[in-house]
Every structure is written in C-alpha cells, then in structure tokens.
Amino acid sequence: MVETWSVNNQETTKQDINKLIEFRQAIYGHALLARRDALIDLLDALICEGPVSSFPMLSQSSRFQRKWPSLYAAVEDGELDSQWLRNYLAWQVPQQGICVFPIDGSPWPRPRSRVLDDRQFVYQASSSDVNGGTVTVGYPYSLLEWCAEPHSSWSLPVDVRRVPSTQTAQEVGTQQIKALAEARA
Secondary structure (H helix, E strand, O other): OOOEEEEOOEEEEHHHHHHHHHHHHHHHHHHEEEOHHHHHHHHHHHHHHOOOOOHHHHHHOOOOOOOHHHHHHHHHHOEEOHHHHHHHHHHOOOOOOOOEOOEEEEEEEOOOOOOOOOOEEEEEEOOOOOOOEEEEEEEEEEEEEEEOOOOOOOOEEEEEEEOOOOOOHHHHHHHHHHHHHHHHO
16 A cells, blocks of 8 residues: 655655655755755745745745844855756656757846846736736846646746846757757767
8 A cells, every 4th residue: 555645635655755855855965065954945945935025034934944144144155066956957857758848038027136237128928917018127037947748837947047148048048958958868
C-alpha cells in the first residue's frame, strides 16, 4: 500500500515528497554558495507566501526562520551558481519524447527606482486597462520554460535572464536556447 497525502486536492505520495526534498537539497548543496541558509529560507518564503506587498514582509513568513537583517544579508551577500542551477533545471526535463520549450518576455516594472542601472521602457500588459496595457520603466526578462503537458498552464522555468539594453530579447532568447541545447547534450 502506498501512503498518500492530499496537496491542493491532488494525491501526493511519499515518493513525490522525497523527490521534492532531494530537489531542495540539491539546490541548497550546489546552487547556493554564500549565505545559503538565509537564501533557502528566502526561497521557501517566496514559494509559500505568494504575493507580498513589500520585501520586509518576507521576513515575517513562518518559512523564514531568521531575523529580518538576514533577509537583506541573503540578497546583498548571498551567492548563487546560476550556471549550475540552469543546468540542473534542464536536467529535470525528460530526455525522451517531444519536449516543448516556449520562450517569452516578461517585464519587471520599477518606475520608482530611479537609481537602478540599465532600466528600460517596458510594456506591461493589463486586462483591466482599456488599451490592453501600459508602457512603464523597468527591466525586461526572457523566460525559457518547459511545458510538461500539452494544453497545461503549468511550466518549469529552466532559464530566466534579464535583457540588458545592449541586447535584444531575441538575442538573449537565442543564448538561452543554445545553453539549453548544450546542457541537454
């Protein structure tokens, strides 16, 4: 008999939970280099809390088990092996069958952050705006994802990169696709 739990009204086995634990431990052990304890707590808080209205609110999460200065230390002093993480995420994708990897752009609006370098004009789509969206100042990002199932809204981001003003989204997307092909070879 297989022991199961209900998570979001879906059956989850102990094997599924163990895979998630192994995934988390691999991230902790290989991708997070400096301030790894605070970074893993921050990651847990981001995943579990959903939308938050401010960065300091993450320190109030039950998943963030440190004092609020550790939140800032994690971001300011934490180090991440982004290449290892990209490769690891690519390895999570099955090697057999047809794989669909959509690539898309997404803005991160930062209109009030006047001192941030390399901000650009970005289009922010909105269903509530009669014109369909607005132009604001912020950072454009390129997201390369894997769709596990056809016609599903769920996807696994395998590479996320900021598009600098010196490159186009197409150039960054091409770099992401080449890196994915190399990681999967």
